[in-house]
Amino acid sequence: MRVSPVRVAVVQFEPRVGVENLESNAAEVERRLAAAADSGANLIVLPELATTGYVFESREEAYAHAEAVPNGRTVESFATIAAERRVYIVGCVVERDGEKLFDTAVLVGPEGYIGRYRKTHLWNTEKLWFTPGDEGFSVFDTRIGRIGLLVCWDIWFPETARIVAQMGADIICVPTGWVWTPPPLYDESGVCMAAYLTMTAAHSNNVFIATADRIGQERGAGFMGNSLIAGTNGWPIDRIAGPDEDTIIYADIDLTSARTAPIWNQLNDLHRDRRTDLYDQMLGYTGSVPLPR
């Protein structure tokens, strides 16, 4: 196994919601994991809830799609594939823990289950069945580098990528299900705002970000595609996937390059230059009334 550079793959396809589709979704995912591994990928990122679909109609239906982490069917299957193919996989499942459900990203590798991240910022009706992540943010040391995890709507909050980058992540992997929001959905280049959020988060934190989004429509929700792997300079490596493409995007990355400051000049470093002496205004403040100066 190469340590660095590594080949990263983000998988974009259309899962189907409904327990009757769990098996076929799993088969579709496994087929794409095999294809990515065949293409030399070392780290493969899947969309959010790729084996279950996303738009549940009730808390009861979400429960029916749930499993334990790490000892559930999907994560065990990922771990088996990761061991067989000597790859790292970032997936995302409906996690059940007692009575609670979480929207949970998982990282597995050749060595087995590595860790999870429970989505901390919940989008729309997710709030009706999921519990907001209660374990903080996650970065895992692996043989290929330090891998951070976020999920979808998290990227709208610049705090998330900042924290994960500061925790030492070389690459942030983001299973995603970007849904249509008020237009314009895309600019003239066919790129959505969420892709730009991804690019600017990579740029301003000097970190790689690999985002796997889904496509298609599900119970009235449309998904945006635009999966991408952003370099530490923010620009997409290879390309941004189209809105409807069933595809896999690859990037060959030297993860260690996320550990050096961008070579812009001798006086600046994006992390060192933070004015943490002033940022206490950010913490714990949730209102809209001007803060005292």
Add this chain to the structure above:
Amino acid sequence: MRVSPVRVAVVQFEPRVGVENLESNAAEVERRLAAAADSGANLIVLPELATTGYVFESREEAYAHAEAVPNGRTVESFATIAAERRVYIVGCVVERDGEKLFDTAVLVGPEGYIGRYRKTHLWNTEKLWFTPGDEGFSVFDTRIGRIGLLVCWDIWFPETARIVAQMGADIICVPTGWVWTPPPLYDESGVCMAAYLTMTAAHSNNVFIATADRIGQERGAGFMGNSLIAGTNGWPIDRIAGPDEDTIIYADIDLTSARTAPIWNQLNDLHRDRRTDLYDQMLGYTGSVPLPR
């Protein structure tokens, strides 16, 4: 004077460095302020250090371009114009305060001098002559709305727009001198990463951002143009200025729309949804070693 909506203007042109050019720069600025006012602008934003030029060769030269704030020549001139034309103006000057120099944005209006913001994140050789801003962040209540100020490199730090938005800004005005950094400078649409940083900061904070950049070359530094006014949805209003255009971009804005949550769904609000319970990992942390979980 209209209260809201207002017409915002960002001025893009090429100042010239050197004390011999102070007068001609001032005249160029005044000509554009008059043009914007003639076009009905209520709030006009100028580039960073528009009356002095930017690339100083020494601390001594920076001193020679400096003045007191608010009782210096440039700010007094802005205030006179603002009173005569009944407009708000955001400018940016080399401020001298005792032995210290600051890269200072100022806000003046029909009522006179309103306030200043001393740039908190210094770029490259600015560190050799300017003192980092020591007065925190600034949002000012005016008759047309709440106006926040940032300067140029600040926007690379997502904390800055976050704080200013949380302080209640309806619009953040950003005098800017974006210099060439390692390529790619622009994408295929002719848009630079800094413009995307501006757009995503507007989007994720539900705030307007009006950024006036300069153009041209100065002592080996090239400037990017790309001045823009981003809507609360992040997308540019009107258009993003070209890299070399001498121009003014306008947008008619209802500033009060920054005070409502984006109408995406009934369950999300970009500010309310912040996980401030988890963000303490951000504060005061400046190293690169993983934080404890």
